[in-house]
Amino acid sequence: MRDVAIVGVGMTHFGKFLDRGLKDLAREAVGAALDSANVDKKAIETAVVGNAAAGLITGQECIRGQVVLREMGIGGIPIINTENACASSSTALHLAWLYVASGMHDVALVLGMEKLYHEDKKRSFQAIGAAVDVEAMHHLMEMLAASAPKRESGDGGEGAGQKRSMFMDLYAMAARTHMARHGTTKEQFARVAVKNHLHGSLNPHAQYRERYSLEEILASPLVAEPLTRLMCSPIGDGAAAAVLVPADRARQYTGKPVFIKASVVGSGQDHGPDDPGISERLSRQAYEMAGVSPRDLNVVELHDATAPAELMLYEELGLCEPGEGGKLIDTGFTELTGPVPVNTSGGLISKGHPVGATGVAQICEMFWQLRGECGDRQVPGAKLGMCENGGGMIRGEAAALAVHILST
Amino acid sequence: MRDVAIVGVGMTHFGKFLDRGLKDLAREAVGAALDSANVDKKAIETAVVGNAAAGLITGQECIRGQVVLREMGIGGIPIINTENACASSSTALHLAWLYVASGMHDVALVLGMEKLYHEDKKRSFQAIGAAVDVEAMHHLMEMLAASAPKRESGDGGEGAGQKRSMFMDLYAMAARTHMARHGTTKEQFARVAVKNHLHGSLNPHAQYRERYSLEEILASPLVAEPLTRLMCSPIGDGAAAAVLVPADRARQYTGKPVFIKASVVGSGQDHGPDDPGISERLSRQAYEMAGVSPRDLNVVELHDATAPAELMLYEELGLCEPGEGGKLIDTGFTELTGPVPVNTSGGLISKGHPVGATGVAQICEMFWQLRGECGDRQVPGAKLGMCENGGGMIRGEAAALAVHILST
Numbered sequence: 020m021r022d023v024a025i026v027g028v029g030m031t032h033f034g035k036f037l038d039r040g041l042k043d044l045a046r047e048a049v050g051a052a053l054d055s056a057n058v059d060k061k062a063i064e065t066a067v068v069g070n071a072a073a074g075l076i077t078g079q080e081c082i083r084g085q086v087v088l089r090e091m092g093i094g095g096i097p098i099i100n101t102e103n104a105c106a107s108s109s110t111a112l113h114l115a116w117l118y119v120a121s122g123m124h125d126v127a128l129v130l131g132m133e134k135l136y137h138e139d140k141k142r143s144f145q146a147i148g149a150a151v152d153v154e155a156m157h158h159l160m161e162m163l164a165a166s167a168p169k170r171e172s173g174d175g176g177e178g179a180g181q182k183r184s185m186f187m188d189l190y191a192m193a194a195r196t197h198m199a200r201h202g203t204t205k206e207q208f209a210r211v212a213v214k215n216h217l218h219g220s221l222n223p224h225a226q227y228r229e230r231y232s233l234e235e236i237l238a239s240p241l242v243a244e245p246l247t248r249l250m251c252s253p254i255g256d257g258a259a260a261a262v263l264v265p266a267d268r269a270r271q272y273t274g275k276p277v278f279i280k281a282s283v284v285g286s287g288q289d290h291g292p293d294d295p296g297i298s299e300r301l302s303r304q305a306y307e308m309a310g311v312s313p314r315d316l317n318v319v320e321l322h323d324a325t326a327p328a329e330l331m332l333y334e335e336l337g338l339c340e341p342g343e344g345g346k347l348i349d350t351g352f353t354e355l356t357g358p359v360p361v362n363t364s365g366g367l368i369s370k371g372h373p374v375g376a377t378g379v380a381q382i383c384e385m386f387w388q389l390r391g392e393c394g395d396r397q398v399p400g401a402k403l404g405m406c407e408n409g410g411g412m413i414r415g416e417a418a419a420l421a422v423h424i425l426s427t
Numbered sequence: 428m429r430d431v432a433i434v435g436v437g438m439t440h441f442g443k444f445l446d447r448g449l450k451d452l453a454r455e456a457v458g459a460a461l462d463s464a465n466v467d468k469k470a471i472e473t474a475v476v477g478n479a480a481a482g483l484i485t486g487q488e489c490i491r492g493q494v495v496l497r498e499m500g501i502g503g504i505p506i507i508n509t510e511n512a513c514a515s516s517s518t519a520l521h522l523a524w525l526y527v528a529s530g531m532h533d534v535a536l537v538l539g540m541e542k543l544y545h546e547d548k549k550r551s552f553q554a555i556g557a558a559v560d561v562e563a564m565h566h567l568m569e570m571l572a573a574s575a576p577k578r579e580s581g582d583g584g585e586g587a588g589q590k591r592s593m594f595m596d597l598y599a600m601a602a603r604t605h606m607a608r609h610g611t612t613k614e615q616f617a618r619v620a621v622k623n624h625l626h627g628s629l630n631p632h633a634q635y636r637e638r639y640s641l642e643e644i645l646a647s648p649l650v651a652e653p654l655t656r657l658m659c660s661p662i663g664d665g666a667a668a669a670v671l672v673p674a675d676r677a678r679q680y681t682g683k684p685v686f687i688k689a690s691v692v693g694s695g696q697d698h699g700p701d702d703p704g705i706s707e708r709l710s711r712q713a714y715e716m717a718g719v720s721p722r723d724l725n726v727v728e729l730h731d732a733t734a735p736a737e738l739m740l741y742e743e744l745g746l747c748e749p750g751e752g753g754k755l756i757d758t759g760f761t762e763l764t765g766p767v768p769v770n771t772s773g774g775l776i777s778k779g780h781p782v783g784a785t786g787v788a789q790i791c792e793m794f795w796q797l798r799g800e801c802g803d804r805q806v807p808g809a810k811l812g813m814c815e816n817g818g819g820m821i822r823g824e825a826a827a828l829a830v831h832i833l834s835t
Contacts (some may be wrong), residue, residue, distance in 0.1 A: 020530060040562065071489050074482035081479050081512035081558035082819035085694050085826040089560075094696030095708075098827065099518060101509045104489035110507060114522065121529030122428060150489035152497075154448065286493050288502030300503075411490035418493040419506065 020120045022266035024276040025425070027056020028383040030259035033226040033371030035136045041073060044258040045087040045132045048376075052128070052260035056272050060093050063262075064124040067099045067115045069108030069131040070375040071410075072146035076137050087132065097124075102375065104150035105322070106410030107131060108259065109284070109378025109421035116282040119263050131380065132258035133373035143254050147374070148185055150411040150418070186324065187251055189412060191243035194327035198245065201342040203330065205245040209236040210348045211326035212250045212368055218355060219365020221396035224380075226255050226371030250326035252367035259379035261386070275390045280309035280403075281424040287416040297420045298335035302407065305422040306337070313337035316359055317401040318388050320381040322409040322417075323366040333361070336407060355396060363388060363396045374410075378421060381406040389427050402427045428528040430674035432684040433833070435464020436791040438667035441634040441779030443544045449481060452666040453495040453540045456784075460536070460668035464680050468501050471670075472532040475507045475523045477516030477539040478783040479818075480554035484545050495540065505532075510783065512558035513730070514818030515539060516667065517692070517786025517829035524690040527671045539788065540666035541781035551662050555782070556593055558819040558826070594732065595659055597820060599651035602735035606653065609750035611738065613653040617644040618756045619734035620658045620776055626763060627773020629804035632788075634663050634779030658734035660775035667787035669794070683798045688717035688811075689832040695824040705828050706743035710815065713830040714745070721745035724767055725809040726796050728789040730817040730825075731774040741769070744815060763804060771796060771804045782818075786829060789814040797835050810835045 029051020031044050053060060068084030079086060084098040103110040108131025115127040135143050197203050213233055219225040231239075231249055239249040262272075269276035283305045287297045294300055306312055313336065321336065323329035330344035338359060339347040347353065353361035364370045364384035367377060385404045387393050403426045411418030437459020439452050461468055476492030487494060492506040511518040516539025523535040543551050605611045621641055627633035639647075639657055647657040670680075677684030691713045695705045702708055714720055721744065729744065731737035738752035746767060747755040755761065761769035772778045772792035775785060793812045795801045811834045819826030 042562070075486075075488050077561065078483075078553075079561045080483050080554060081510055081515075082560075082821070082826040085819065085821055086560045086562075089695070089821055089826075092697075094694050095702065096694060097521075097692040098511075098694040099509060099522065099692070100511060101507060102489055103506075103508055107489075113505075114507065117525055117529060117531060121525060121531070123525060123529070145486075146488060152490075152494045153485065153487045154450070154494075284505040284507070286502050286504060286506040287497070289500075294503065411493065413490070413493055413497055418490040418497075 021122060023116050023119045023263055023279045024266045024269035025261050025279065025382065025386055026264050026269050026272040026276050027052050027058065027262040028260065028386045029055055030224055030380050030383045031257045032224050033255045033257035033373055036256045037136055037138065039256065041077065041132050041134055042087045042090050044256060045130055046091055048258035048260040049091060049128065049130055052262050056262035058126060058262050058272060060091065062126050063093060063096060063128045064126045065097045065118050066093065066128040066130065067101060067111040069101055069111035069378060070133060071102050071104050071107045071150065072133060072135060072374065075146035076134055076142060084130070103419035104410035105374040106378055106408045106419045106421050107375040109406065109408035109423065110419065112261065112379060112382060112423065113282045113284045113421055115263050116279055119265055125265060125268065127263040128260060129263065129379055130258065130260045131376040131378055133375035134256045135254040135373055136256050152413055186412065187242050187246060189415065190325040190328055191246045193331065194245055197327060197331060201345065203345040205237065206233065207345040207348050208245060208250055208326040208330060209233050211323065211329045212236045214354050215323060215362050215366040215368040216249070218363050218396055219369025222365050222370055225365040225369050226253060227369050246325055250368065252324050252372040255371035255373045257371060257373040257376045257380065259376045259383050261379055261382050277386045277389045278426050279423060280426050281305040281422065283308060284421045287413050287418050296335060297417050298332055298407065301420050301422050302336045305424050309424040311403060311424065315403050316405055318363060318398045318404040319359060319361045320364060320384050321361060321407040323362055323368050324372065326368065329361065329366065332407065360398050363393065363398060378408040381408055382423065385425050389425060429530055431524050431527045431671055431687045432674045432677035433669050433687065433790065433794055434672050434677050434680035434684050435460050435466065435670040436668065436794045437463055438632055438788050438791045439665045440632050441663045441665035441781055444664045445544055445546065447664065449485065449540050449542055450495045450498045452542070452664060453538060454499055456666035456668040457499060457536065457538055460670050464670035466534060466670050466680065468499060470534050471501060471504060471536045472534045473505045473526050474501065474536040474538065475509060475519040477509055477519035477786060478541060479510050479512050479515045479558065480541060480543060480782065483554035484542055484550060492538070511827035512819030513782040514786055514816045514827045514829050515783040517814070517816035517831065518827065520669065520787060520790060520831065521690045521692045521829055523671050524687055527673055533673060533676065535671040536668060537671065537787055538666065538668045539784040539786055541783035542664045543662040543781055544664050555662070560821055594820065595650050595654060597823065598733040598736055599654045601739065602653055605735060605739060609753065611753040613645065614641065615753040615756050616653060616658055616734040616738060617641050619731065619737045620644045622762050623731060623770050623774040623776040624657070626771050626804055627777025630773050630778055633773040633777050634661060635777050654733055658776065660732050660780040663779035663781045665779065665781040665784045667784045667791050669787055669790055685794045685797045686834050687831060688834050689713040689830065691716060692829045695821050695826050704743060705825050706740060706815065709828050709830050710744045713832050717832040719811060719832065723811050724813055726771060726806045726812040727767060727769045728772060728792050729769060729815040731770055731776050732780065734776065737769065737774065740815065768806050771801065771806060786816040789816055790831065793833050797833060
C-alpha cells in the first residue's frame with residue numbers, strides 16, 4: 020500500500036439554499052478543489068461520491084455521482100456512489116484513499132454533497148430519519164418514550180416544529196445517562212456549544228456565524244432535556260471535495276501537500292469485553308495505523324451532532340479519561356487557544372451539517388489548518404490532526420464511523 | 428495488487444415476494460455464500476453492499492448494509508454501501524475485489540439485494556425511474572415522444588399498466604435504430620428471448636421458468652415497438668452474495684476457487700474518436716487486464732435488460748463484428764449448445780432483475796459454470812467467462828458499467 024496525499028480541497032458555504040440543486044453545489048466544490056490542487060478535470064482517474072438523502076429529498080436515487088459530474092464534463096472513469104448516512108463522504112474518502120493507496124489509480128476525486136432543505140420540511144426530517152433501521156422504528160420510539168423525563172413542547176434543531184429529528188431524542192438520552200453516571204452538567208454541554216459557535220463565527224463557510232454566551236445557549240428553546248436548540252446541529256445544504264494522489268507525486272501538484280496517515284472505516288457491533296464502543300475502537304485502530312497517540316494531536320474535527328456528543332467523544336477518542344469530558348471542556352483544553360482545539364470550523368453545530376458533505380468538509384478544515392491557511396481560527400503550528408465522522412444509528416450507537424488522521 | 432479468488436457464492440430465488448423484506452432475502456443469500464465458502468461470519472473482514480432502490484421502496488435510505496448484516500450478527504467491520512443503479516452490486520464486487528487485491532483485507536463479503544415489488548406498483552416504477560438524471564426527465568420524455576413511431580396501448584414488462592418503466596422506451600428506440608442501420612429484424616430480437624427463456628427454464632433460481640416459441644415471444648403484448656413483453660426483463664425481488672479472498676489462500680477454503688482476472692468499472696462520457704461507447708470501451712479494458720480476447724471466452728453473462736440490448740452487446744463486447752449481432756443469434760452461437768453460450772442463467776429476461784442483486788447474481792452463475800455445477804444448463808469444460816452489468820442511463824447510454832472476467 021502506498022502513502023497518499025491530499026493536494027487540494029474545496030467546499031461551498033453551508034446553509035439554506037432553496038434555489039440551488041446538488042449539481043450546482045457539487046460544481047462549486049469540485050471546481051474549487053481542482054483549482055486548489057492545480058489538477059485539470061481530465062486528469063481525474065476515479066471519483067467517489069458520498070450522499071445520504073438525495074433519493075428522499077430530490078427523487079434522484081441512483082447514479083447521483085454520474086448525474087452531477089457529467090454536468091461538469093467528468094465521465095468515463097469509475098464513479099462510485101456510496102452512502103453511510105452522516106458518514107457518507109468520509110466513507111467515500113476512505114474508498115478514494117484505497118484506490119490510490121492500492122496503486123489502482125493515481126488521481127482520485129472525492130465529493131460529498133447534500134441538499135436537506137426542502138420546501139416541505141417533513142421530507143427533510145423523513146430523510147434524516149432513514150439513517151436508522153426503519154423496520155425497528157417502532158421499538159425505538161417506545162424506548163425513547165420510556166426514557167424521556169417529560170415530554171417538552173419545544174421544537175428541535177432549527178425550527179423543526181413537531182417533526183424534529185428523532186436523533187435529537189437519542190442524543191438527549193445519552194446525555195442524561197452521562198450526567199447521571201459522571202456528574203456532567205448541562206453547563207458543561209453548553210460550554211461546548213459556546214466554543215463551537217465562537218469558532219464558527221471565524222469561518223466564512225459556516226452556516227451560522229453568531230456568537231452566544233453560556234446563558235444564551237442555556238436559554239435557547241429546549242429540544243429534549245438537556246439539549247437546547249443552540250446545542251444541536253442544524254439541517255443544511257452544501258458540498259465539499261478533495262483531490263488525492265500518491266504521496267511521492269504530491270509535490271508535482273502543490274508545495275504543501277497534506278498526508279493521510281490513517282484511514283479507518285467501521286460499523287457498530289454488539290459490545291463485548293473486547294469492544295469499548297465504535298468511536299473508541301476505531302480511533303485506536305487509526306492511532307495504531309498512523310503510529311501516533313492522542314497526545315500527539317494538534318487539532319481535531321469531530322462529529323458534534325450535539326454538544327453532549329462532542330463531550331463524550333473527548334473520552335472515546337482518548338483526549339481525556341472516561342467520564343472526564345466535563346472537566347476537559349472546563350479547562351479550555353479544546354478551545355481555539357487550548358492545547359488541542361476541537362472543531363475549529365465551528366463543527367456541525369455552527370458550520371452546519373449537510374450530512375453527505377460533512378465528512379469531506381471536516382477534511383477541508385483539516386487541510387487548511389495543516390497548511391496554516393485558517394486565518395483568525397488558525398491553530399499555530401498545527402502538524403497532526405484527526406477527523407472523526409459518525410453516521411446512522413443502530414441499537415443506540417453509530418452504525419458507521421470513519422476516522423482519518425492527517426499530517427503535514 | 429494481489430490476485431483475488433471467489434471461494435463461495437449464494438443467492439435467493441428471484442421472484443415476487445411481497446411477504447419477504449431485504450433482511451430476510453439478504454440473510455438467505457449471505458448464509459448460502461458463507462456455507463459455500465466454508466467461512467464463518469466472524470472471519471469476514473469487510474463487506475460491500477449494493478442496493479439501488481430501498482430508499483424509495485422501503486424508506487430505508489441510509490446504512491442499508493449495516494441494517495441487514497447486523498441482524499445476522501455481522502458488524503464491527505467496514506460496511507460500505509454503494510449504488511450504481513442496475514450495476515450496484517457489480518460495483519460492490521469491484522470494491523470488495525479492491526479491498527482484497529490491495530492487501531487491505533483478506534476476507535471480503537459482497538452482497539447485492541433488492542426489493543422492487545411493492546403493493547403500490549407505482550412506487551416500483553418510480554424507484555427504477557430514478558436511475559436517470561431526474562432533473563433532465565422532461566427533456567428525455569420529449570426525445571422519446573419525438574422518436575416513437577406511434578404510441579401503443581400495450582403495457583410494459585410484467586404488467587406495468589400505464590406506468591411502465593421509461594427505460595423500455597429508451598431500449599426500444601435503440602432497437603429501432605439498430606434495425607434501420609443494420610437490417611436487424613424483430614425475429615432476431617425474439618430469438619434472443621427464446622434462448623434466454625429456454626436457459627431460464629433450466630435454472631432453479633429463475634423468476635420465470637416457462638419456455639416460449641418464437642411465435643409466442645412475438646405475439647406477447649407490445650411494450651414499445653419492437654419490444655414485446657417477453658423480450659423485457661421483469662421487476663423482481665432477490666439477493667446474491669459472494670466471498671472473496673487472496674488467490675494464494677483460496678485453497679484453504681475450497682478445492683475449486685474461481686479467480687477474478689479483471690475487474691473494471693466505468694461511467695459514460697461524451698463519445699469522441701477515442702470512445703466507441705461504454706460497453707466496448709470497458710470490455711476492452713477488461714480483456715487487456717485479463718490478458719485474453721473475446722475469442723477465449725467460453726461463457727458470458729450480460730445485461731439483457733431487453734432482448735435487443737443483448738444483441739447489441741454481442742457487438743460491443745467483441746463477440747462479433749459491429750452490425751452483425753443479428754447474424755450471430757441466427758447461427759446459434761450464443762445458445763447453450765453453441766460455442767459461447769450467453770446468459771445460461773436465463774439472463775435478466777428470465778432469471779429476473781432485482782436490480783441491486785443482478786451484478787452478483789451474474790457472478791453466482793459464472794462461479795457455478797466454472798466449477799461445473801450448473802446441471803442441465805452446464806457449459807461443458809467452461810474455463811473462462813465474462814460478466815457485464817450496466818446501470819442507469821444518461822444521454823442514451825449506461826451511466827455506469829462493470830465488467831468482470833473470471834477463470835478456473
